[in-house]
Amino acid sequence: xxxxxxxxxxxxxxxxxxxxxxxxxxxxxxxxxxxxxxxxxxxxxxxxxxxxxxxxxxxxxxxxxxxxxxxxxxxxxxxxxxxxxxxxxxxxxxxxxxxxxxxxxxxxxxxxxxxxxxxxxxxxxxxxxxxxxxxxxxxxxxxxxxxxxxxxxxxxxxxxxxxxxxxxxxxxxxxxxxxxxxxxxxxxxxxxxxxxxxxxxxxxxxxxxxxxxxxxxxxxxxxxxxxxxxxxxxxxxxxxxxxxxxxxxxxxxxxxxxxxxxxxxxxxxxxxxxxxxxxxxxxxxxxxxxxxxxxxxxxxxxxxxxxxxxxxxxxxxxxxxxxxxxxxxxxxxxxxxxxxxxxxxxxxxxxxxxxxxxxxxxxxxxxxxxxxxxxxxxxxxxxxxxxxxxxxxxxxxxxxxxxxxxxxxxxxxxxxxxxxxxxxxxxxxxxxxxxxxxxxxxxxxxxxxxxxxxxxxxxxxxxxxxxxxxxxxxxxxxxxxxxxxxxxxxxxxxxxxxxxxxxxxxxxxxxxxxxxxxxxxxxxxxxxxxxxxxxxxxxxxxxxxxxxxxxxxxxxxxxxxxxxxxxxxxxxxxxxxxxxxxxxxxxxxxxxxxxxxxxxxxxxxxxxxxxxxxxxxxxxxxxxxxxxxxxxxxxxxxxxxxxxxxxxxxxxxxxxxxxxxxxxxxxxxxxxxxxxxxxxxxxxxxxxxxxxxxxxxxxxxxxxxxxxxxxxxxxxxxxxxxxxxxxxxxxxxxxxxxxxxxxxxxxxxxxxxxxxxxxxxxxxxxxxxxxxxxxxxxxxxxxxxxxxxxxxxxxxxxxxxxxxxxxxxxxxxxxxxxxxxxxxxxxxxxxxxxxxxxxxxxxxxxxxxxxxxxxxxxxxxxxxxxxxxxxxxxxxxxxxxxxxxxxxxxxxxxxxxxxxxxxxxxxxxxxxxxxxxxxxxxxxxxxxxxxxxxxxxxxxxxxxxxxxxxxxxxxxxxxx
Numbered sequence: 001x002x003x004x005x006x007x008x009x010x011x012x013x014x015x016x017x018x019x020x021x022x023x024x025x026x027x028x029x030x031x032x033x034x035x036x037x038x039x040x041x042x043x044x045x046x047x048x049x050x051x052x053x054x055x056x057x058x059x060x061x062x063x064x065x066x067x068x069x070x071x072x073x074x075x076x077x078x079x080x081x082x083x084x085x086x087x088x089x090x091x092x093x094x095x096x097x098x099x100x101x102x103x104x105x106x107x108x109x110x111x112x113x114x115x116x117x118x119x120x121x122x123x124x125x126x127x128x129x130x131x132x133x134x135x136x137x138x139x140x141x142x143x144x145x146x147x148x149x150x151x152x153x154x155x156x157x158x159x160x161x162x163x164x165x166x167x168x169x170x171x172x173x174x175x176x177x178x179x180x181x182x183x184x185x186x187x188x189x190x191x192x193x194x195x196x197x198x199x200x201x202x203x204x205x206x207x208x209x210x211x212x213x214x215x216x217x218x219x220x221x222x223x224x225x226x227x228x229x230x231x232x233x234x235x236x237x238x239x240x241x242x243x244x245x246x247x248x249x250x251x252x253x254x255x256x257x258x259x260x261x262x263x264x265x266x267x268x269x270x271x272x273x274x275x276x277x278x279x280x281x282x283x284x285x286x287x288x289x290x291x292x293x294x295x296x297x298x299x300x301x302x303x304x305x306x307x308x309x310x311x312x313x314x315x316x317x318x319x320x321x322x323x324x325x326x327x328x329x330x331x332x333x334x335x336x337x338x339x340x341x342x343x344x345x346x347x348x349x350x351x352x353x354x355x356x357x358x359x360x361x362x363x364x365x366x367x368x369x370x371x372x373x374x375x376x377x378x379x380x381x382x383x384x385x386x387x388x389x390x391x392x393x394x395x396x397x398x399x400x401x402x403x404x405x406x407x408x409x410x411x412x413x414x415x416x417x418x419x420x421x422x423x424x425x426x427x428x429x430x431x432x433x434x435x436x437x438x439x440x441x442x443x444x445x446x447x448x449x450x451x452x453x454x455x456x457x458x459x460x461x462x463x464x465x466x467x468x469x470x471x472x473x474x475x476x477x478x479x480x481x482x483x484x485x486x487x488x489x490x491x492x493x494x495x496x497x498x499x500x501x502x503x504x505x506x507x508x509x510x511x512x513x514x515x516x517x518x519x520x521x522x523x524x525x526x527x528x529x530x531x532x533x534x535x536x537x538x539x540x541x542x543x544x545x546x547x548x549x550x551x552x553x554x555x556x557x558x559x560x561x562x563x564x565x566x567x568x569x570x571x572x573x574x575x576x577x578x579x580x581x582x583x584x585x586x587x588x589x590x591x592x593x594x595x596x597x598x599x600x601x602x603x604x605x606x607x608x609x610x611x612x613x614x615x616x617x618x619x620x621x622x623x624x625x626x627x628x629x630x631x632x633x634x635x636x637x638x639x640x641x642x643x644x645x646x647x648x649x650x651x652x653x654x655x656x657x658x659x660x661x662x663x664x665x666x667x668x669x670x671x672x673x674x675x676x677x678x679x680x681x682x683x684x685x686x687x688x689x690x691x692x693x694x695x696x697x698x699x700x701x702x703x704x705x706x707x708x709x710x711x712x713x714x715x716x717x718x719x720x721x722x723x724x725x726x727x728x729x730x731x732x733x734x735x736x737x738x739x740x741x742x743x744x745x746x747x748x749x750x751x752x753x754x755x756x757x758x759x760x761x762x763x764x765x766x767x768x769x770x771x772x773x774x775x776x777x778x779x780x781x782x783x784x785x786x787x788x789x790x791x792x793x794x795x796x797x798x799x800x801x802x803x804x805x806x807x808x809x810x811x812x813x814x815x816x817x818x819x820x821x822x823x824x825x826x827x828x829x830x831x832x833x834x835x836x837x838x839x840x841x842x843x844x845x846x847x848x849x850x851x852x853x854x855x856x857x858x859x860x861x862x863x864x865x866x867x868x869x870x871x872x873x874x875x876x877x878x879x880x881x882x883x884x885x886x887x888x889x890x891x892x893x894x895x896x897x898x899x900x901x902x903x904x905x906x907x908x909x910x911x912x913x914x915x916x917x918x919x920x921x922x923x924x925x926x927x928x929x930x931x932x933x934x935x936x937x938x939x940x941x942x943x944x945x946x947x948x949x950x951x952x953x954x955x956x957x958x959x960x
Contacts, residue, residue, distance in 0.1 A: 301335025550578035688729025827882035869914030
């Protein structure tokens with residue numbers, strides 16, 4: 001019915017009007033002039049307004065003329081005009097009314113009467129051709145199709161050469177089609193087409209020819225017919241919306257039926273094959289679009305998406321290709337094909353993204369149409385790959401955890417690097433595509449995170465620094481800048497101590513310093529800024545860029561708002577160090593004195609700072625000596641003794657002052673200074689050299705071997721104190737002269753004879769164990785190590801930091817021996833017996849290390865704690881590696897393994913606990929090799945918690 005209604009509309013709206021206009025000249029020739037052909041009267045030059053007559057007025061005029069007309073021909077013309085007026089009035093009534101009824105009854109009656117009147121007249125043929133046509137039209141407009149066709153057939157029969165013959169054939173074809181006589185309909189439609197493309201029925205005939213062929217299942221021929229319709233309906237370069245309504249509707253209907261035809265065949269493949277044969281058409285994309293829509297309506301989602309993608313494959317560079325790709329993605333989504341959505345979106349990015357050829361050859365206006373799709377796709381895909389990578393990392397951590405627990409995981413997870421890098425690539429494409437988008441800083445930050453996780457640290461640094469210093473993103477900028485510094489630290493660590501990468505190491509260090517300075521410039525209010533800048537200054541100082549470090553240190557001392565006391569102390573200390581190294585000793589002394597003023601009276605660092613002040617003064621004295629002011633240098637050296645009485649450097653300064661006085665040949669004052677030194681520092685290590693100094697004064701010579709002999713002789717006679725000092729100095733001088741055998745004899749003699757002063761006796765024992773060690777006599781070395789331990793234990797209130805340190809060193813050596821023995825004890829069958837020996841060795845070793853810890857010497861406490869933790873860790877590993885009883889079946893073996901794990905687990909937990917205790921010493925500023933070793937063990941035992949390598953920006957409060 002829809003098809004017939006469409007044909008009827010074509011007949012009424014198009015055919016009649018077109019035929020009337022086309023045959024107007026012919027009809028005029030047969031009828032002669034009409035009223036419309038009368039010559040216009042001449043009118044005045046000044047045109048006056050003339051009212052437009054109504055149709056009723058025109059009719060009245062004609063009727064008035066009819067009353068007076070006498071000639072039959074004139075009367076006949078008037079009657080024709082009256083019938084035409086009635087016809088026009090009927091058409092207006094039909095158009096203005098919403099009611100469906102007959103409007104042309106009067107017009108039909110009038111035309112029939114006129115035809116009857118023409119019978120037997122000479123001009124009847126001429127008159128009747130038009131009258132029959134008008135009558136047929138009136139019947140058609142009133143919906144009386146059969147009567148209309150009968151009249152039209154009569155017209156063609158009577159007038160075979162009539163301009164209306166094509167229309168008659170068309171109407172006959174329609175009737176045949178309606179009666180399902182499709183072969184006949186096709187033949188008649190083809191006949192209409194043979195009349196030429198100029199006939200107004202040509203396009204409709206081609207259209208209906210296609211339908212007739214379709215009804216006969218002649219699909220290929222139907223497609224050819226419909227293609228002709230589209231060729232005539234759709235102008236090149238125009239879309240459907242650009243067409244006038246009549247052509248638009250015809251094209252839409254044609255596209256719809258063609259989609260049905262293609263769906264009956266091989267779908268998009270048939271489209272490809274058809275237009276490879278017929279030639280490509282500019283509207284070809286519409287065929288794919290309509291076929292895809294048809295499949296979608298029928299819920300054939302896969303076929304729908306495949307159709308869209310088939311067009312993309314055929315025309316990848318066409319303007320419509322991106323939209324078709326999007327349609328395919330939408331179909332996948334609505335059709336619930338989740339596994340196909342992401343690959344399709346990735347394909348869209350590949351084909352139309354910023355790196356594609358499609359993008360390169362398009363204008364910015366055309367690119368803008370792609371961005372609304374690229375944006376969500378890039379966000380979704382980058383997030384997907386990032387999340388996948390993180391999932392793989394978690395799986396890897398779990399896998400390693402199970403391995404560490406002695407379990408056997410099913411399968412080793414895939415590496416995450418590939419996914420991280422793909423995510424980073426997509427983040428980068430987003431940034432390039434949407435350079436000014438508010439989300440771009442976030443995507444750049446995530447790109448840095450992905451690169452960092454993939455261990456592509458240089459790329460991570462670049463992304464982080466872009467966020468921090470190019471976008472200056474207030475939300476992520478601080479973290480991005482800080483992460484860049486951490487990544488640079490890791491790069492530095494990897495290239496440390498590698499000659500082949502020395503240049504790279506240098507560049508990374510320089511980069512890190514510059515990045516840290518930028519961080520403090522851009523994010524000065526961030527809590528980490530001062531620590532970062534402090535670390536940069538320390539790195540510069542350590543790298544030998546003292547002047548630059550000094551500039552930053554000076555900046556830190558002036559930082560606002562004022563930082564914590566500890567950070568200020570560190571800045572001033574660093575300033576003092578750099579000024580000292582730059583040989584600006586007066587400025588260094590000023591900086592150190594500033595630090596001294598900030599320290600509490602009980603602060604242990606006061607002595608260190610005092611020593612640094614004294615060292616600065618000492619260096620100034622040296623400069624005075626070099627500049628020729630030796631006398632002034634002596635006065636400055638002696639002032640150090642007043643500033644820091646009792647200090648090591650004060651003693652050295654006074655001793656050096658005496659030396660300069662000797663150089664100046666001021667023997668009397670030199671002797672006074674040496675006597676004062678002897679009085680101030682009777683137990684000082686240099687006290688034993690006083691006799692040598694005196695000998696030098698008297699002999700103006702300083703020959704160490706001979707001096708040692710002299711002092712050795714002095715040790716055998718005279719005052720006991722002098723003897724003691726001489727004996728010690730002789731030993732020292734023998735050692736300096738390289739006569740280690742005589743030095744050992746003298747030190748041993750001194751240690752046996754002079755337990756007091758305690759400090760010097762301790763040093764003698766220390767030298768003895770050291771020399772025996774170098775001489776390859778371990779037993780004798782152990783003896784003097786025991787002497788160091790015993791002497792320190794008996795010292796009482798004479799005990800010193802030095803004696804305790806040396807005792808700790810000795811105790812640590814013996815504890816290490818016990819540790820080696822513990823490790824050597826293997827757990828063999830019978831396990832009970834070997835376990836007893838193992839535990840005995842454990843207890844012995846624990847007791848030894850507890851003695852080391854008791855000394856409280858930081859260097860050895862961290863070592864002992866690490867070793868104690870290692871004992872439990874080793875015991876856990878030894879249990880799991882112990883020899884298994886023979887003859888066990890599978891069940892027994894499994895139970896035995898579980899029993900071993902239950903026994904080993906508490907030891908491993910104990911080890912972890914102790915390693916953690918050792919690592920917590922970092923809070924006190926202790927981060928020596930043993931603390932680092934504890935971190936390493938925790939990374940092995942608890943990879944999930946400690947396995948990730950993190951860099952910590954640190955600064956030191958200790959003097960360098």
